[in-house]
Amino acid sequence: MSTAPLLRIEGLEVAFADGGRRIRALRGLDLSLAAGERLALLGESGSGKSTALFAIAGLLEPGAEVAGRIAFPALGRTPEAGRDLGLVFQDPFASLDPVLDVATQIAEPIRYHLGASWAAARAQAVVLLRRVGIARAEQRARDAPHRFSGGERQRIAIAAAIAAGPRLLLADEPTAALDTVTQAQILDLLDGLVREQRTALLLVTHDPAVAARIADRIAVLYAGRCVEAGPSARLLAAPRHPYSRALLAAALDLERPPPRPLPEIPGEPPDPTAELAGCPFAPRCAFAWATCRSERPAWIGEPGDGAACHLLRP
Numbered sequence: 001m002s003t004a005p006l007l008r009i010e011g012l013e014v015a016f017a018d019g020g021r022r023i024r025a026l027r028g029l030d031l032s033l034a035a036g037e038r039l040a041l042l043g044e045s046g047s048g049k050s051t052a053l054f055a056i057a058g059l060l061e062p063g064a065e066v067a068g069r070i071a072f073p074a075l076g077r078t079p080e081a082g083r084d085l086g087l088v089f090q091d092p093f094a095s096l097d098p099v100l101d102v103a104t105q106i107a108e109p110i111r112y113h114l115g116a117s118w119a120a121a122r123a124q125a126v127v128l129l130r131r132v133g134i135a136r137a138e139q140r141a142r143d144a145p146h147r148f149s150g151g152e153r154q155r156i157a158i159a160a161a162i163a164a165g166p167r168l169l170l171a172d173e174p175t176a177a178l179d180t181v182t183q184a185q186i187l188d189l190l191d192g193l194v195r196e197q198r199t200a201l202l203l204v205t206h207d208p209a210v211a212a213r214i215a216d217r218i219a220v221l222y223a224g225r226c227v228e229a230g231p232s233a234r235l236l237a238a239p240r241h242p243y244s245r246a247l248l249a250a251a252l253d254l255e256r257p258p259p260r261p262l263p264e265i266p267g268e269p270p271d272p273t274a275e276l277a278g279c280p281f282a283p284r285c286a287f288a289w290a291t292c293r294s295e296r297p298a299w300i301g302e303p304g305d306g307a308a309c310h311l312l313r314p
């Protein structure tokens, strides 16, 4: 069995033109994901986590400047959307066609990627609707998406995303628009499905409680870079980077439901158009000293378990 990672990202940079400005969404992102692993990209709005997911999916807007490398060593080829990559968005309408019945939308990737007949694909679609918890799946398979609740639509979008058995499921804030109870149900559903299918999951979230619930590993992004990564148990119990500590202290108490809206860390993320000297978190960091403002901190630790902070230098 291959031990090559499913996904490897090296020095990924992405910039967009916005009027006369050049927005630097990613500034040298390094990441790796093993087959079957569940990785959460965690960070505030503007940290670059959704841009990373869209870059992996090949869905960056035309004109985006991209440098660095995205590779799928375990596949040995360019992944195909639908067959190798499944996508779940915050708004299920982003992936569901409003006029087609839901069984057709789930059956389409089964027919196209797995070569099944329409009858077999539709029968499998009903099985999947049942698996994701849609009541009376056989009858409701002929309904269009608007006839379902928000939580049901997200379940259907997940069924469509996993229908062809992708190796990697990319999920962009899949529960951010849902109430707390539905959010927990959808996360448990995702968790069960990726385990059953041995699908790797890359989940983007701004909510540490979501990452804590589902991820084997967490990568914390700030200003377009990974500032800390590690096994969830280690990172949640003993975060090493001051930004991770602030993010978790503000939002994570595993004994209680998370506060809504999530508390914010004082200060602002850096200007996305600016050149950054030193540590991008320095203006908000209680531990910053002169070196932090002039030298970019190196990664300390293992590639998948460490942090970029001068405090950690031996």
Ligand code: SF4
Residues within 6 Å of the ligand: 241, 242, 243, 279, 280, 281, 282, 283, 285, 286, 287, 288, 289, 292, 297, 308, 309, 310, 311
């Ligand atoms: Fe804070 Fe300095 Fe570490 Fe950046 S490098 S997080 S400013 S201590």
